[in-house]
Amino acid sequence: xxxxKEFTKGIIKENPVxxxxxxxxxxxALTTQVSNAIGMGLATTFVLVCSNLVISLLRKFIPxxxxxxxxxxxxxxxxxxxxxxxxxxxxxxxxxxxxFLSLITVNCIVLGRAEMFACKNKPLPAVMDGLxxxxxxxxxxxxxxxxxxxxxxxxxxxxxxxxxxxxGIFTMSAGGFFTFGIVIALASxxxxxxxxxxxxxxxxxxxxxxxxxxxxxTDLKGCVE
Amino acid sequence: MEGxxxxxxxxxxxxxxxxxxxxxxxxxxxxxxxxxxSLGMGAAVIFxxxxxxxxxxxxxxxxxxxxxxxxxxxxxxxxxxxxxVQLVEMFLKRFVPPLxxxxxxxxxxxxxxxxxxxxxxxxxxxxxxFAESICNALxxxxxxxxxxxxxxxxRSRIDNDSVPESLRGVPITLIAASIVSLCFIGxxxx
Numbered sequence: 001x002x003x004x005k006e007f008t009k010g011i012i013k014e015n016p017v018x019x020x021x022x023x024x025x026x027x028x029a030l031t032t033q034v035s036n037a038i039g040m041g042l043a044t045t046f047v048l049v050c051s052n053l054v055i056s057l058l059r060k061f062i063p064x065x066x067x068x069x070x071x072x073x074x075x076x077x078x079x080x081x082x083x084x085x086x087x088x089x090x091x092x093x094x095x096x097x098x099x100f101l102s103l104i105t106v107n108c109i110v111l112g113r114a115e116m117f118a119c120k121n122k123p124l125p126a127v128m129d130g131l132x133x134x135x136x137x138x139x140x141x142x143x144x145x146x147x148x149x150x151x152x153x154x155x156x157x158x159x160x161x162x163x164x165x166x167x168g169i170f171t172m173s174a175g176g177f178f179t180f181g182i183v184i185a186l187a188s189x190x191x192x193x194x195x196x197x198x199x200x201x202x203x204x205x206x207x208x209x210x211x212x213x214x215x216x217x218t219d220l221k222g223c224v225e
Numbered sequence: 226m227e228g229x230x231x232x233x234x235x236x237x238x239x240x241x242x243x244x245x246x247x248x249x250x251x252x253x254x255x256x257x258x259x260x261x262x263s264l265g266m267g268a269a270v271i272f273x274x275x276x277x278x279x280x281x282x283x284x285x286x287x288x289x290x291x292x293x294x295x296x297x298x299x300x301x302x303x304x305x306x307x308x309x310v311q312l313v314e315m316f317l318k319r320f321v322p323p324l325x326x327x328x329x330x331x332x333x334x335x336x337x338x339x340x341x342x343x344x345x346x347x348x349x350x351x352x353x354x355f356a357e358s359i360c361n362a363l364x365x366x367x368x369x370x371x372x373x374x375x376x377x378x379x380r381s382r383i384d385n386d387s388v389p390e391s392l393r394g395v396p397i398t399l400i401a402a403s404i405v406s407l408c409f410i411g412x413x414x415x
Contacts, residue, residue, distance in 0.1 A: 021395060024254070025339050028247040069307060076300040083296065102299045102346045106339045108251065173247050174406040181392070181399030189391040196395045 003128045010132030016109045017140035018187045021196055023109040026100050027141060028176040034157045037145035038138065039093040043082050043101065045134025048110050049127055050078045052118040056126035059119045071114045076105045109137060140183075147179050229360045232353075236364025239413050242340055243372040244406040248365075249340030253373060254398060256331075263377040267370025269331040271363070273313070274344050277306050278362035281345040282355055295349075302345045307336045340369055376405055 016022045023044075030040045054074050055062075062070045083101055086094040094101070104110065113133055118126040146156065152170030154161055169175045188195040242248045249270075256266045281302050289295055314332045317325035335341055344365045348358040379401050388397045 024250040025247055028250060069304070072303055072307065073300060076303050079299050080296055083299070099343055099346050099350060103248075103339045103343055105299055105303050106337045106342050108337065111337060169407070169410075172406075172410060173245050174403045174410060176247065177399045177403030177406055181396040181403065184399070185391045185396035188396075195391060195393060 003125055006125045006128040007132040007135075010129065010134075010136040011139060012136070014133075015136040015140055015187075016112075016133050017137055018184055019196070020112075021184075022112055023107050023137060024180070025103065026107065027144060028173060028180060029100055030097065031141055031144040031148050031176060031179075032152065032171045033096075034142060034145040034149050036093075036096045037141035039086075039090070040097055040100065041134070041138025041141045043086065043097070044104055044107060044109065044137055045131065046082055047075065047078045047104050048113060048134045048137075049130035050081075051075045051110060051114060052126040052130035053123055054078075055114050055118040056121060056123045062119070067119065068115075071111060071119075072105065075110050075114070079104045109133060144176075144179055144183060147183070148175060151175075229356060232357055232360045233364045236361055237368040237371060238409065241368045241372055241409050242343070242365045243369055244402070244409045246343075248343045249338050249369060252334060252338055253369075253376065254395070254402070257373050257377045257380055260374065260377045260381075262331075263373040264370075265327055266331045266334075267366070267373050268327075269335060270338065270340065270369050271366030273306070273310060273332070273335045274341055274362040274366040274369075275359065276309060276313075277302075277341055277345055278348060278358050280305050280309060282348060282358045285349050286355075298346065298349060299342075303336075303342055306341055306345070310336050340365060372405070372409075376402060379405060 010016065014020060017024070017027050026040055026044070030036045051071070051074050055071060058070075058074075079102065082104070083094075086097070086101065113129060117129045121129070148170045150156055150161060150164065151167050152175060154164040154166040167175075170179065184195055236242065240246060243250070243253050252266055252270075256262050284301065284305065285295075285298060289297055289301065310332055314325075317332075344362050348361055351361075353361060380398065383397060383401055392400070
């Protein structure tokens with residue numbers, strides 16, 4: 001039962017993109033088409049589940065001081081695996097994802113879950129957590145891509161939709177920023193929470209040293225005063 | 226020569242790394258609150274991008290390609306970047322404390338900045354020569370800094386405006402980023 005909870009929390013309550021604000025780069029770059037969004041979502045989910053499993057199994061053997069390099073090497077290994085699989089079995093997707101496939105390595109969702117969850121929990125919950133976060137990521141990407149593809153290209157998953165005049169700007173990065181902002185605002189309106197004030201630093205391994213976090217803290221102080 | 230200049234201009238303006246290719250969004254939104262921190266972050270990114278390319282390009286050309294191990298590029302590059310950032314941090318702390326004070330807090334962040342890994346991977350994917358790669362890295366860094374500085378200016382204005390409640394915080398920041406990004410589309414006409 002509790003394992004099931006680890007799975008569902010990633011989909012809505014702690015959605016990595018819309019609530020935790022992690023992994024924004026691929027969210028903006030790869031949501032021009034629904035097919036790319038699904039591909040990227042599944043590739044990231046695969047890496048996330050595998051790396052969570054391996055890191056959780058090795059959690060007692062990885063020394064604390066060098067854990068980040070270890071995580072990065074494990075993650076990069078699985079990214080290379082996905083690279084091979086896609087190049088072999090889905091070359092069109094491989095071309096569409098391009099450099100962002102390599103960049104799954106530094107996607108803060110994957111590293112963040114390794115740091116926050118996998119290295120502290122048993123393998124089964126870690127896998128469920130990875131599956132849930134991956135599903136939430138895919139879901140958010142598909143929502144973004146649906147809006148952008150319908151408005152920007154007048155189609156959905158490649159199917160032409162009649163009576164819609166494409167607004168080209170939605171396929172550009174400017175449209176991505178705009179759609180992302182609106183979707184986050186809607187999500188927080190529907191969940192009756194105030195929208196996140198700052199970038200999602202929770203998953204960032206360097207949060208302790210980050211200037212962005214320093215800014216965030218001064219903000220909080222301002223609020224209290 | 227013209228090719229190099231073209232790469233430089235397109236990297237900074239028409240295909241700006243942040244606003245057009247959407248690399249490095251986390252630091253772009255996270256650190257752009259103040260002009261001073263934007264400048265520090267930008268300088269650190271230019272520096273690391275340049276040296277990461279200086280290191281990764283020869284390693285790819287002379288170590289991975291002859292051994293038919295191009296597929297190791299992701300692992301190799303991220304390790305080189307992480308190692309380099311760590312070394313620079315230690316070096317600056319020991320020998321150039323004033324510079325460490327200015328850039329130090331931004332350096333560890335850069336390991337996981339996807340713009341840096343992105344530049345090094347793009348360089349080898351596009352089969353750029355060494356000089357072209359350096360140019361591309363320089364353009365990426367300058368483009369990043371430019372976007373960050375401009376956006377810091379825009380953000381300081383938003384803080385004083387009254388915004389509908391659901392849009393406060395990150396959403397309005399993203400919408401502002403979209404407008405700044407629109408400005409850069411104008412450069413594609415050149």
